[in-house]
Amino acid sequence: MNPVEFLTSHEPFSRLSEDQRARLENAIEVTFSAGGTRVLERATPGNEHVFVVRKGTVRLEIEGREIDELAPGECFGFSSILTETAPEFDVIAAQDTLLYRIPAAEFRWLCDASEPFSHFFRAGVAERLKRATSDETIASGIDFAMPIGRLAQRAPVFVDRDTTVGAAARTMREQRISSVLIEGAPRGILTDRDLRGRVLAEGRGPETPVAAVMSQPLRSLSADAPLIEALLFVLSERIHHLPLERDGQIVGLVTHGDLLRHQVRSPAFLLKRFERRAGLEDISGYTSEIHSTVAALASSGVRAIEIGRVVAALNDGLTRSLIQRAEEALGPPPCPYAWIVFGSEGRREQLLITDQDNALAYAEASERAQRYFGRLGELVVQGLLDASFPPCRGGFMATQWNHPVAEWETRFASWVEKPDAHALMGVANLFDFRAIHGDLDLEPLERLITSGGRNKLFLAHLTRASIGVRPPIGLFHRVRQDRDGIDLKATGLLPIIGLARVLALEGQSRERSTLARLDAARRSGVLSEEGAETLDESFRFLFRLRLDRQLRALRAGETPTNRVRLEEIDALSARHLKEAFLYVRQMQQAVAQRFRIDVMS
Numbered sequence: 001m002n003p004v005e006f007l008t009s010h011e012p013f014s015r016l017s018e019d020q021r022a023r024l025e026n027a028i029e030v031t032f033s034a035g036g037t038r039v040l041e042r043a044t045p046g047n048e049h050v051f052v053v054r055k056g057t058v059r060l061e062i063e064g065r066e067i068d069e070l071a072p073g074e075c076f077g078f079s080s081i082l083t084e085t086a087p088e089f090d091v092i093a094a095q096d097t098l099l100y101r102i103p104a105a106e107f108r109w110l111c112d113a114s115e116p117f118s119h120f121f122r123a124g125v126a127e128r129l130k131r132a133t134s135d136e137t138i139a140s141g142i143d144f145a146m147p148i149g150r151l152a153q154r155a156p157v158f159v160d161r162d163t164t165v166g167a168a169a170r171t172m173r174e175q176r177i178s179s180v181l182i183e184g185a186p187r188g189i190l191t192d193r194d195l196r197g198r199v200l201a202e203g204r205g206p207e208t209p210v211a212a213v214m215s216q217p218l219r220s221l222s223a224d225a226p227l228i229e230a231l232l233f234v235l236s237e238r239i240h241h242l243p244l245e246r247d248g249q250i251v252g253l254v255t256h257g258d259l260l261r262h263q264v265r266s267p268a269f270l271l272k273r274f275e276r277r278a279g280l281e282d283i284s285g286y287t288s289e290i291h292s293t294v295a296a297l298a299s300s301g302v303r304a305i306e307i308g309r310v311v312a313a314l315n316d317g318l319t320r321s322l323i324q325r326a327e328e329a330l331g332p333p334p335c336p337y338a339w340i341v342f343g344s345e346g347r348r349e350q351l352l353i354t355d356q357d358n359a360l361a362y363a364e365a366s367e368r369a370q371r372y373f374g375r376l377g378e379l380v381v382q383g384l385l386d387a388s389f390p391p392c393r394g395g396f397m398a399t400q401w402n403h404p405v406a407e408w409e410t411r412f413a414s415w416v417e418k419p420d421a422h423a424l425m426g427v428a429n430l431f432d433f434r435a436i437h438g439d440l441d442l443e444p445l446e447r448l449i450t451s452g453g454r455n456k457l458f459l460a461h462l463t464r465a466s467i468g469v470r471p472p473i474g475l476f477h478r479v480r481q482d483r484d485g486i487d488l489k490a491t492g493l494l495p496i497i498g499l500a501r502v503l504a505l506e507g508q509s510r511e512r513s514t515l516a517r518l519d520a521a522r523r524s525g526v527l528s529e530e531g532a533e534t535l536d537e538s539f540r541f542l543f544r545l546r547l548d549r550q551l552r553a554l555r556a557g558e559t560p561t562n563r564v565r566l567e568e569i570d571a572l573s574a575r576h577l578k579e580a581f582l583y584v585r586q587m588q589q590a591v592a593q594r595f596r597i598d599v600m601s
Contacts, residue, residue, distance in 0.1 A: 003025070003028045003030065003054075003100050004021055006054060006100075007024065007028075007052060007100065008021060010073040011120060011571065011575070012116060012117045012120035012121070013117070015114060015117055017113075017114070020117075023106065023110070024102070024106070027106035028100050029049075030098070030100060031098075031099045031100075032097070032098055032099070033056075033058075033096075033097045034096055035093055035095040035097070036092065038091070038092050038093075039051065039091040039093060040076070040090065041090055042061075042062065042086070042087055042088065043086045043087070044087065045080075045085070045086045046086075047077055047087055048104045049077055049101045049104060050075060050076075050077045050101070050104070050107045051075065051076050051091075051099050051100070051101055051102075052073070052074070052100040052101075052102070053070050053073065053097065053098075054097075054099060055097065055098040056094070056095045056096055056097030057069055057093075057094040057097065057476065058076065058091050058092060058094060058097055059092045059094045059476070060089040060090070060091055061089060061091075062088075069094065069476035069477045069478065073571065074575075075121075076089075077091070081104045082121060094476070146226065146227050147223060147224045147227075148224075148242075149223030149246075151227075151258045152223070154252075157177060157181065158180065158181045158182070158183050158250075159171060159181075159183070159190075160183055161183065161184040161209065161210065161211040162209050162211065163182075164207050164209060165195065165199050165206055165207075165208045165209075166206025166207065168210050169195060169206070178192045178241070178255060179191040179241045179255075181250060181253070182210055182211065182214045182216075186216050186217045187216070187217070187250075188211070188214035188215055188217070188218055189214060189216075189218055189241060189243065190210050190213065190214045190215070191215065191241055194213055194214065194215060195213075218250075219237055219242075219243075220243040220250065221242060221243075221245070222244070222245060222246065223245065223252055224246070228306050232309050232310060235314065235317065236309075236313050241253060241254075241255055242254045242255070283318070283387040284387065286318060286388065287387065287388040290311060290314065291554055293311075293314070294311060294352060294551070295551055295554065298547065303540075303544070304351075304544040304546075304547040305349075305540055305543055305544075308344075308349045308351055309348045311350040311351060311352075312348035312350045313348070315345060315350060315354070316345075316436045318384075318387060319358070319384065319436060319437070320437050322383035322384065323376070323380055323437050325383070326375075326376050326380055326383075327376070330372060330376060333362075333372060333373075333376075334368050335366075336362070336363045336440040337360060337363065337440050338360070338361045338362075338442055339358065339380070339398070339435065339437040339438055340358060340361060340433045340442075341358050341433070341434060341436055342357050342358075342359070342396070342432045343357035343429040343432060344357070345357055345358075346429070347512050347513050347514060349513060351543075352550045352551075352554070352560045353550065353560055354389065355389065355390045355392045355393065356381065356385075356389050356392050356397050357392055357396050358381070358401075359397075359401035359430075360376065360402040361442065362440065363404070363405055363440055365404035369404070370402075373402055374399075374402060376398075377397070377398035377402045381398055381399050396429070396430075405445075409444050409445065412445050412449065413448055415427060415458075416451060417455070419452075419458040419460075419461035421461040421465050422465075424461050424464075428462065428498070428501065431449055431505075433445070449505070450510055452505055453505035453506050453507065453508045459502060459595060460597060462501070463502050463591055463592060463597055464595075464597050466495070466498025466499060467588045467591070467592055467597075469490055469494055469495055470491070470495060470585060471580075471581035471582070471584050471585050472486055472491045472581065473585055477578070479566065479577060479578050479581060481565065484563055484565075485564050485566070485568075486564055486565070486577075488545060488546040488563065488564055489546065490562065491581075493539065493542050493543065496514060496538060496584055499535065499587055499591060500515075500521070500535070501517060503517065503527050504517035504520045504521050504526075506521070506526045507520055507521045507523070507524030507525070507526040507527075508524065515536055515540075518535050518539075519536075535587060538579075538580035538584060541577075542580060545569070545573065545577070546562060546564070549563070549564045550562075
């Protein structure tokens with residue numbers, strides 16, 4: 001393979017045109033460096049070449065400390081040329097090494113001639129990772145980026161607060177609509193469901209004012225919000241009518257039916273199906289439905305992070321339906337309670353593979369409540385098992401984690417006020433909890449967790465628990481894999497999740513999702529702009545790579561896993577994977593140092 005053929009088989013040289021490749025061919029110089037030879041010297045000006053490793057390896061060092069190792073196809077020397085400064089690293093041949101060398105003038109010419117070529121070198125790690133996921137665009141079918149306002153078929157219909165429900169119902173019949181909006185403060189909405197559930201079922205008469213039975217406050221969304229955001233809003237808020245606003249004014253309304261008509265394989269349709277009692281008679285097909293929905297969303301250009309939120313919303317909906325069916329079998333609950341989810345479900349970061357992470361909290365510490373909620377937990381957990389949700393390997397399910405709220409407060413207080421790294425390693429996912437059903441107030445638990453952000457000892461122990469798993473970077477910064485490949489969740493995503501959890505709590509935020517936590521840490525000043533952006537893009541990249549491999553397994557008729565083999569991904573993705581792992585490792589070390597935790601390099 002001649003030099004140009006070798007270079008153009010690697011990014012970004014593969015993006016050059018034929019004319020640019022011809023120019024490159026005339027400019028390439030071949031050099032040899034014996035093992036131990038210093039190729040570039042840090043802080044010494046005068047570098048006039050970009051180097052590409054052809055055979056062998058080189059080390060990047062700062063004051064004798066190894067920063068990285070570059071293998072064949074990787075470049076160095078370009079930063080000093082682009083910034084017109086001295087090299088940032090000492091570059092040393094780790095073994096006898098063959099290098100291709102491009103003069104600075106020719107390198108600058110190529111950068112001017114090719115924007116993709118130039119961007120590759122000028123972009124930082126975060127930007128390159130962001131670019132790696134930028135092809136998650138609209139591939140076919142539904143445009144999930146389109147403004148939701150385009151689906152609004154007509155102007156909304158308003159009535160006054162003192163209008164009777166009888167008059168409102170006649171207006172709905174005459175206008176052939178399923179809801180009317182209520183003017184005043186606060187604004188509200190009256191739907192056909194409200195007429196059935198709050199008027200007829202409660203024995204109220206037609207003279208009842210709409211203000212007494214309307215749904216309030218009005219939950220609305222910008223008419224300019226993308227379709228995918230509207231879909232997520234409808235799923236998470238469990239509403240069937242979505243008012244759209246612009247400049248503070250309601251300008252349209254989209255119904256659940258509008259979303260169903262717009263999407264052939266709609267997540268909203270799947271949720272609607274399992275909300276019906278008939279849909280629960282055979283839930284063994286739920287997993288395959290989720291797989292089909294995820295595949296359709298992915299092929300339609302929805303980003304992996306947003307798909308994770310859709311899946312979590314669907315799982316929430318299924319769980320709520322199972323809880324409601326259990327209540328019908330057991331009778332009314334004896335006291336207020338909350339069904340809690342945590343882990344990836346709590347963070348709304350679910351994909352194709354997930355086990356159960358759930359718990360129950362209830363207000364009354366009595367034998368009656370214990371029996372009722374013990375049975376409720378058994379019925380719902382069994383329903384999730386029937387829907388192919390495997391049991392939690394650590395036993396974190398409502399069949400075991402089923403306690404009065406006072407006991408939950410005692411447990412959380414012990415974890416926060418008397419922290420132990422080993423204990424926190426087992427329960428850290430519980431700090432991601434959110435209630436998806438029930439009316440028990442869990443604010444005391446929220447306050448306890450938030451108080452942990454002011455407890456340096458707690459944060460230190462939580463950090464120690466969070467960095468127990470580290471990215472698989474081995475000798476010379478090579479990405480390690482075992483015979484089954486690399487577990488992207490365990491060694492890539494979970495370390496970022498752990499960092500985000502600690503940093504958000506330190507910034508006094510109770511955000512749940514990893515990306516929201518990173519942003520909250522940035523806004524509070526706990527995390528730098530660069531750190532937040534790079535961890536954000538690393539998480540997005542790893543999340544998407546995991547989904548891609550799972551979907552590929554499904555298409556091949558195989559069982560999806562969290563693993564990927566390096567030989568199964570392209571060279572650029574492998575490079576991004578290494579960059580993400582290295583940065584996460586660096587951030588783990590930085591946070592550990594901040595809390596004075598000793599970690600092995």
